[in-house]
Amino acid sequence: LDINECVKHAKNGDIDAFEEIVKTYEKKIYNLALRYVGNSEDAYDVSQEVFIRVYKSINSFKEESSFSTWIYRVAVNICIDHMRKSKKSNTVSMTREDDEGNEEQMEIEDTSYSPEKVYDRIELRENIKNALDELSEDHRQVIILRDINGLNYEDIGRILDLGEGTVKSRIFRAREKLCRILSRDGNIFGFASSKGNRKEAGKNE
Amino acid sequence: MSECKFFVEMISEYIDGVLTEEKQAELMAHIEKCESCRTRLEMMKLLSSEMSNMEEEVPDGFAESVMKKIRRENSPFLRVISSRSFIAATAAAAMLTITVGTISMNNGTKSDSAAPETMAVTYDAKLAPTESMVEESVEEEAADDAGITIMYSTNTSAAVSQGATLNSAQKSREEKVDTFNGVTADAAAPELKQEAIELVLPEDISGLYKAIIVTTDDALPQPQELIEMKFDFMTDDYYGIIMDADMLDDAKTELKEYGMIVYDNPSDCPNISESSEKILLIYYKVR
Numbered sequence: 095l096d097i098n099e100c101v102k103h104a105k106n107g108d109i110d111a112f113e114e115i116v117k118t119y120e121k122k123i124y125n126l127a128l129r130y131v132g133n134s135e136d137a138y139d140v141s142q143e144v145f146i147r148v149y150k151s152i153n154s155f156k157e158e159s160s161f162s163t164w165i166y167r168v169a170v171n172i173c174i175d176h177m178r179k180s181k182k183s184n185t186v187s188m189t190r191e192d193d194e195g196n197e198e199q200m201e202i203e204d205t206s207y208s209p210e211k212v213y214d215r216i217e218l219r220e221n222i223k224n225a226l227d228e229l230s231e232d233h234r235q236v237i238i239l240r241d242i243n244g245l246n247y248e249d250i251g252r253i254l255d256l257g258e259g260t261v262k263s264r265i266f267r268a269r270e271k272l273c274r275i276l277s278r279d280g281n282i283f284g285f286a287s288s289k290g291n292r293k294e295a296g297k298n299e
Numbered sequence: 300m301s302e303c304k305f306f307v308e309m310i311s312e313y314i315d316g317v318l319t320e321e322k323q324a325e326l327m328a329h330i331e332k333c334e335s336c337r338t339r340l341e342m343m344k345l346l347s348s349e350m351s352n353m354e355e356e357v358p359d360g361f362a363e364s365v366m367k368k369i370r371r372e373n374s375p376f377l378r379v380i381s382s383r384s385f386i387a388a389t390a391a392a393a394m395l396t397i398t399v400g401t402i403s404m405n406n407g408t409k410s411d412s413a414a415p416e417t418m419a420v421t422y423d424a425k426l427a428p429t430e431s432m433v434e435e436s437v438e439e440e441a442a443d444d445a446g447i448t449i450m451y452s453t454n455t456s457a458a459v460s461q462g463a464t465l466n467s468a469q470k471s472r473e474e475k476v477d478t479f480n481g482v483t484a485d486a487a488a489p490e491l492k493q494e495a496i497e498l499v500l501p502e503d504i505s506g507l508y509k510a511i512i513v514t515t516d517d518a519l520p521q522p523q524e525l526i527e528m529k530f531d532f533m534t535d536d537y538y539g540i541i542m543d544a545d546m547l548d549d550a551k552t553e554l555k556e557y558g559m560i561v562y563d564n565p566s567d568c569p570n571i572s573e574s575s576e577k578i579l580l581i582y583y584k585v586r
Contacts, residue, residue: 262317
């Protein structure tokens with residue numbers, strides 16, 4: 095059964111159809127929440143809240159628009175609420191201003207890439223997760239929707255009520271920021287060594 | 300290096316596959332000669348591909364848990380019983396402890412001294428939104444005194460303040476009652492299987508209350524509107540109300556009219572171990 099059919103049935107009170115919707119989206123929504131709120135326990139609660147909210151308000155969904163966009167929108171809003179409540183957002187708000195501003199242009203420009211450096215994949219992922227937590231919410235939203243949920247600029251724009259241009263530049267900045275955090279901590283491509291060496295060299299000189 | 304500024308954003312777009320061929324060619328030409336942009340491209344690519352593979356499995360039972368909450372809110376069984384007039388219950392303030400499997404719930408309520416005085420009330424939908432009740436009990440699932448007590452005392456006070464009010468459905472039903480060959484409540488103490496369901500009453504009131512069980516095979520009419528429910532207590536698996544014994548027969552009649560199955564002895568109920576939205580316990584005061 096395709097998702098639009100499920101939605102139609104769910105609107106008519108078919109709970110089994112709604113279950114199909116839950117099963118179709120649970121992974122997407124859970125992972126969105128997981129990366130957004132940063133821990134599995136809260137992600138579980140948030141995701142559950144998403145589906146219950148969707149269930150209760152499914153009749154307000156207009157079928158001419160995309161259900162997928164709509165459910166992501168609900169999810170992002172609940173994530174935002176959650177962050178607000180948990181006040182976690184304060185810890186990342188320092189980076190907010192740089193969304194449109196350039197003052198933090200990258201210092202990674204002159205770092206060198208060492209492809210031979212084998213990076214521990216699990217560790218890399220852990221570090222990416224931590225780096226995501228350091229992003230401002232604006233940046234985290236777009237990068238999660240783009241890279242974790244695999245949505246395109248247009249859909250992300252619809253979900254977040256942003257123009258495509260803003261989406262595009264936010265994604266870019268989020269990536270820049272992530273690269274910067276990861277290379278700062280020496281977590282990607284052996285940047286630690288190259289950067290560290292450079293610093294060492296600088297000191298010695 | 301300054302032209303890099305122009306290309307960096309393109310790198311991100313390139314990764315997302317939205318760059319026109321023309322621009323892509325420009326970028327590639329730049330990448331050829333600019334190591335730093337090449338590095339950035341590699342990093343961003345890696346980042347992006349790692350993130351797209353970072354999806355984690357949803358914890359087991361997630362969908363089931365969501366659906367359980369939703370079904371509970373939407374159960375036709377609950378809708379039917381909640382919309383029926385038999386939920387005119389007593390304002391009994393009692394200490395009831397129900398042990399259901401491993402879930403233990405202590406339904407302690409301040410003993411309203413007027414307790415034994417039974418009053419029939421129609422549950423007033425305005426009293427407390429069902430939704431919050433459901434959420435309360437869900438959030439504080441196991442052995443939570445507070446959530447239950449709140450609901451319970453709400454009912455109590457409501458009942459006390461309301462006095463006897465029967466809604467019209469109840470009234471019209473009263474006429475039918477005559478034709479009903481009343482199932483009398485099992486006077487003998489119900490033998491309860493420990494592993495199935497156990498009704499534990501504190502000593503001072505044990506013998507005052509008994510329970511019957513109501514279940515359904517789900518073949519129930521669905522009321523058009525979701526009607527707010529009112530229960531005296533809820534666990535994760537069961538719903539319960541406390542009822543004036545005088546109304547019990549009426550209630551049973553009604554329940555049967557709606558296709559429900561009534562067991563005067565809870566241990567007779569075959570699907571007791573199946574959960575949940577399908578089981579209602581009705582406690583009544585022994586005369």
